[in-house]
Amino acid sequence: MNAAIFKYNYLIAISMDLFGSATIGSLSVPNRGVFRPVRTRFVDDSRPTEALAAHLGARAAGGAGLVVGPAEMLVHPSASGSAFVNAYDDDAIPALRSVVDTVHEHDAKIIGQLTHTGAESRGDWEMQPQLAPSASPSDAAYEMPKTMTRDDIEAVLSGFGDAAANLDAASFDGVELTAGPFSVLRQFLSPRYNARDDEYGGDWVARSRFVNEAIDAVDDRIDGPVGLHLSLAELEYGGYEFDDVPQILDALSGFDYLSCTVGSHATYNQTHAGVSAEAPNLIDPIATVADAIDVPVIGRLPFTTVDDADALFDAGAEFVGFTRQLLADAETLAKATDGEHYNRCIQCNQKCLEAVYGHAHGGHVECVVNPRTGRESELPALGDIDDAALPQEVLVVGGGPAGLRFAAVAARRGHDVTLREASDSLGGQLGLAAQGPLAPFERAAEDLEAAVHDTGVTVELESPVSADDVDPSWDAVVVATGATRPDTSKRFEGNVVNAFDVLEGAEVGEDVLLFDENRWVITVQTGLELLGRGASVEMVSSDHYPAFRTEQPNLPGFVAALQAQGAAFTGNRVVDAVDADGTAILRNTLTGDTESREPETVVVAGRRQADESLYLELDERRDDVYRIGDAVSPRKLDRAYYDGELLARRL
Structure with missing residues (x-):
């Protein structure tokens, strides 16, 4: 790809409205770009940490005129969640003030977000029941909640006021109440969750009563604006829908701006639509909202890019909300x-959601394509790191994600970097991965390639490297040779095809048994590819579903797509053998029983191994050789970025 052409196409004209100042009530905001709240888990003893302050401050420093957060701070002890800030606790004020000060240092404004989780959490840590409008459990939690009494309602309303006063004491510029996911406010609005027969249940006016009283409780305790973050549809069976929005808004009052979202905790795979789910269209509902109210609207899509700003403004939004x-x-x-290149989100949900909701990867927010996210207090911004004290001539072997990330960051620090790639293109495994449901991964490949061109890295394609090719004059050598594909020939007889080869077009029969040893998304890609060719596919996995280790925000959508196209799932099985005649022997991992299949073709989605031979040979010859990414061990894409950038930062 021609880097100049790519950059020209990528940096399309953006409406200047996004960068112009605006107001919310009496609050002046330097621009219309908003960093929306995202759960981080940067909480210690129910108080925000320095890491949370640095995380939000980095978005303010990066140009967001308004930061909303920390996300979903709790208003009362009856709400549960170890990863939340207890905003009702006066002892949290000093730490909250530190968050505010960090954002204000960059001339941005900050509005704190308050919630009560209601039926969408669980109280097993606190050993308490969950409060909700009615005894209607969330599909995202297994507990049957307690129907709120009048005393409960009064206590929670008082909690909203007390928490807001604490935010005001911490110098927040305003307060936002969330009636989105993780919110008892939305649950009171919802026919799915609210079956009350008193003044808080029934028609829209009655179900809105609790929300309006919470807004009034907050407004009475602060000087700044009061916002409402509202799901425009729950996307749940029995919940309210987009068509209900005009009636809901007609019943709500007292807020100074409305922030638009969608879904509930049970439907967050659609709320945060990634690579497996089609995002709900919010443009028309946002237009409906903007026509119905006379206060500013913060518009967002399930995945918002800078390029979406004009469409959101045309729909009537006055601010644009960004998260991922x-x-x-x-x-x-x-x-x-400034018209500069920036790295784009690839919608993978691997770190921003799975790390937080799935409690994986260390348990706090991160990002695959940005190793600094979640580490802002540890790693300075790339623009702030010092040039290398001693610039070196560095050879990088391998043009996959790890090699590209290292090369660009090292060159930015002043090293003279040459990258040699054996094939005729850059990107490594990204070229194979970025197809089917993972098509957004192409953005990563494009951004990595643009970065090496922008930083002046010398790129030599079709240049395989052996140990003898590495001249002693190089100051350092970085091996990023990736991983080798699984070799099934030593384990199986018969007609067995590698899943990686299928994705490159290898032919198979019309009746396929796909064995999932990988347990991740390549199995889904391969299954969808085979189904798209018209094959009959039985997917065999040692888990309940194929690709079971795929991120939970993505897995339901993938399973639905496979089932919709007719894939058959056989769980708790492994393929022990494939005989010369093609007969596959399956073993039940729970009972040990065996059974056989006679497909036309067996396809195996296996696991790769590090291509470490070059590194090991060079390591015996010289001291200044490093390896990164899959050449160390095959892992997910985030490790390639992390390995490459961290080495470049310290070299």
Whole structure:
């Protein structure tokens, strides 16, 4: 790809409205770009940490005029959640003030978000029941909640006021109440959750009563604006829908701005639509909202890019809310203002959601394509790191994600970097991965390639490297040779095809048994590819579903797509053998029983191994050789970025 052409196409004209100042009530905001709240788990003893302050401050430094957060701070002890800030606790004020000060240092404004989780959490840590409008459990939690009494309602309303007063004491510029996911406010609005027969249940006016009283409780305790974050549809069976929005808004009152979202905790795979789910269309509902109210609207899509700003403004929004894009590049808005290249979110949900909701990867927010996200207090912004004290001539072997990330960051620090790639293109496994449901991964490949061109890295394609090719004159050698594909020939006889080869077009029969040893998304890609060719596919997995280790925000959508196209799932099985005649022997992992299949073709989605031979040979010859990414061990894409960037930062 021609880097100049790519950059020209990528940096399309953006409406200047996004970068112009605006107001919410009496609050002046430097621009219309908003960093929306995202759960981080940067909480210690129910108080925000320095890491949370640095995380939000980085988005303010990167150009967001308004930061909303920390996300979902609790208003009362009856709400549960170890990863939340207890905003009702006076002892939290000093730590909250530190968050505010960090954002204000960058001339941005900050509005704190309050919630009560209601039926969408669980109280097993606190050993308490969950409060809700009615005894209607969330599909995201297994507990039957307690129907709120009048005393419960009064206590929670008082909690909203007390928490808001604490935020005001911490110098927040305003307060936002969330009636989105994780919110008892939305649950009171919902026919799915609210079956009350008193003044808080029934028609829209009655179900809105609790929300309006909470807004009034907050408004009475602060001087700044009071916002409402509202799901425009729950996307749940029995919940309210987009068509109900005009009646809901007609019943709500007292808020100074409305922030638009969608879904509930049970439908967050659609709320945060990634690579497996089609995002709900919010443009028309946002237009409906803007026509119905006379206060500013913060519009967002399930995945918002800078390029979406004009459509949101045309729909009537006055501010544009970003989440995942500002995780992928905290400086997106500042760079877009100056017409500079920024790295784009690839919608993978691997770190921003799975790390938080799935309690994986260390348990706090991160980003695949931005190693600094979640580590802002540890790693300075790339623009702030010092040039290398001693610039070196560095050879990078391998043009996959790890090699590209290292090369660009090292060159930015002043090293003279040459990258040699054996094939005729850059990107490594990204070229194979970025197809089917993972098509957004192509953005990563494009951004990595643009970065090496922008930083002046010398790129030599079709240049395989052996140990004898590495001249002693190089100051350092970085091996990023990736991983080798699984070899099934030593384990199986018969007609067995590698899943990686299928994705490159290898032919198979019309009756396929797909054995999932990988347990991740390549199995889904391969299954969808085979189904798209018209094959009959039985997917065999040692788990309940194929690709079971795929991120939970993505897995339901993938399973639905496979089932919709007719894939058959056989769980708790492994393929022990494939005989010369093609007969596959399956073993039940729970009972040990065996059974056989006679497909036309067996396809195996296996696991790769590090291609470490070059590194090991060079390591015996010289001291200044390093390896990164899959050449160390095959892992997910985030490790390639992390390995490459961390080495470049310290070299």
